[in-house]
Amino acid sequence: MVALDLIDIKILNMLQRDAALSAKAIADKIGLSVSPTYDRINKLKANGIIEKNVILLNREKIGLGVIAYCHLSLKSHSTQTSSAFEEQITVFEEIMEIVKLSGNYDYMLKIVTKDLSTYHDFIESKLAKLSNIANLQTSFVMKELKRETAYKL
C-alpha cells in the first residue's frame, strides 16, 4: 500500500474514467504543469497502483448475450486438489471472474457467453469435465444494471 496525496487521487479518478486523457489535459484540470503530472502517472504505473490500461467493449454489440453466475463446490478440499482446480479454471476465457467465497469452500464464477446454448456447451464440455467438482448451480442475469471498473478512492 502506497501513500497517495490528493493530486494522485484526482489523477487516478480521471484515468479510471477515461484513460485516453492526455497528460496535458490532466495537468490543466489539476493545476499543475505537464511534467510533474507525467511523472506522477509514471510512478503510479511503476509502483503497480495502475495495473493496466484497457478498452471495455459493449457486450451486447459483440454478440455476448448471456451472463451467468455459477456457484460450485469441490469434492476434495486439500491444498493440492484445490490449487490444481484453480489453475485449470483460470484459463477459460468465458470465465471473467473467479472468487472463493466464505461459507462452504465455495467458488463463484462469472461466465459470459453468446447464448444459452453456448453456455450449456461450455458447462458440459469444459467445466464439468474437470474432476473434483461436487456440484454446480447457475443463476442467470436477467439485466445488467451496473458494471463499473472505477474504485472509490
Add this chain to the structure above:
Amino acid sequence: MVALDLIDIKILNMLQRDAALSAKAIADKIGLSVSPTYDRINKLKANGIIEKNVILLNREKIGLGVIAYCHLSLKSHSTQTSSAFEEQITVFEEIMEIVKLSGNYDYMLKIVTKDLSTYHDFIESKLAKLSNIANLQTSFVMKELKRETAYKL
C-alpha cells in the same frame, strides 16, 4: 450488433489487453498500414463497440481489502418501486456491479470497501436506509482468483 471481420477482432483483442498500444504497433502486428488501422479503431469507437478506455487499479494497493457479494430482494415488485430502487442504488460508488438475477433473490451487488467495518457502515447507513428492501444476505470474498475485463471474441 455489428459485423466484425478477423482484422477487427485482432485489433479488439489487442486493445482489450493493452489500450496503450499505438496505432502503429497494432498496424505492424496485423500487417496493415497505419491509416486503415487507425480508421478501424475509430469506427469501432464510433459505433459503440469500444465503449471506454480506462485504467484498472490494484485494489489492495489502494487500500480496498473487502469484496462482498450481496443478495437482496424487494418487498414490492411493482415497476415503479423497482425502478426507483434501481435508480437509487446505481449511484453508490462502493457498488461495482448490479445485476438482476433469475431465481430466488432479486438483485446481486458486488461491493468493494476498505475493510469490514467500512462495509458494515455502508450497509447500515446507506443501503439499508432504502425502503423497499425485504432482506439482505452477504457473502464475503476470501480470495479473488481472476478478474478479467476482456471478452472472448
Add this chain to the structure above:
DNA sequence: TCAGGCTCAGGAATATTATTCTGTTTTAGA
C-alpha cells in the same frame, strides 16, 4: 543556524504518435 542532499515543479527541446489528406486498389452489387 547552516550546508548539503533530496524531492518536486516548471519550462524547453526532442522523439513519437495521432490525425488528416491524397491518390490508388480492391470489393460488391447491378
Add this chain to the structure above:
DNA sequence: TCTAAAACAGAATAATATTCCTGAGCCTGA
C-alpha cells in the same frame, strides 16, 4: 463488365509523450 463505395498505402502536419535541465522548497545532521 461496369460503377460506386469502401479499404488501403504513403506522406505531410499537428499534437502529444518523453526526456533533460534548472531552480525552489524542505528535511536532516552537524
